[in-house]
Amino acid sequence: MNPVCNLITDEERKIISNLKSNSKLNFDKAIAHEFLERKGKHLELIEDDVDLNAMLIKKPEYSFLIKVKGDSMINCGIDNSDTLLVDCSIEPKHGDIVVASINGKILVKKLNFSYRETMLLSENENYMPIKVRSGDKFEIWGVAIMVIKDRTL
Template sequence: MQKRGKKNPKTKYLYIYPIKAGFPSPAEEYLETVLDITSLVIQNPNSTFFGRVKGKSMEEEGIKDQDIIVIDKSIKPQNGNIVVCTIDGVFVIKTLKIKGKKIELESSNSKYKTIEIKKENEFEIWGTVTWTIHKVRNVRTRGL
């Protein structure tokens, strides 16, 4: 028997597909077998890690404060990718913009300025964001 509070990373869960966001059709019944969330979000286990977002600069991309993000270091960062990088020792999540030899990091929230990477900056791209995981607002978890 598994102790309460311990997680089994090998657990696979039942899932339903598709779940329509429009008018439901009672004639459609789709119960798939199992969903292994780990293999869904982690394509390259040796180069994948998780992070927790702090701040609101990427909200327009659906990445909110306290979200968990999945970052894959094996994906070559390309123009337009959302990346996690360090600038002068500080981790940030931004959209990568490559304009010739110029690199900029753009927030999706217009309240935040675009960061232009300069020669004097210590800059490293840690990886490309592949997934974001966040809790649905106003979910009651105890009692009704």
């Protein structure tokens, strides 16, 4: 397991636990039924309340949310102000989108393992790849498992 998981404090685990207990959504089913009758012939209505944490977060004790600042990952659908759900119990592999720290700077990048080197790649041609060198203080905090889009205006 990723050693960064141990950095999640007991207080943060309590916050995640509290979120879990308050995350049920209850929609107006009459509106949903009307919409489906008119537009959604190939859709199925979920009749029960939905607990989003139970549905989306498999290991809450090893998960955290991080808000993205910047445009370096726009070509893979991660935009400025989006929120990433990050799981630090997943072993990072080539091609994963990770939250990493290199020499004190926290980044969201695509992980690239090649024969002799590790690189952090942006998904925007305006940014150069970052080569992880032997003297760098480098740590992968976790693997991004979901993007939550910020659609506020």
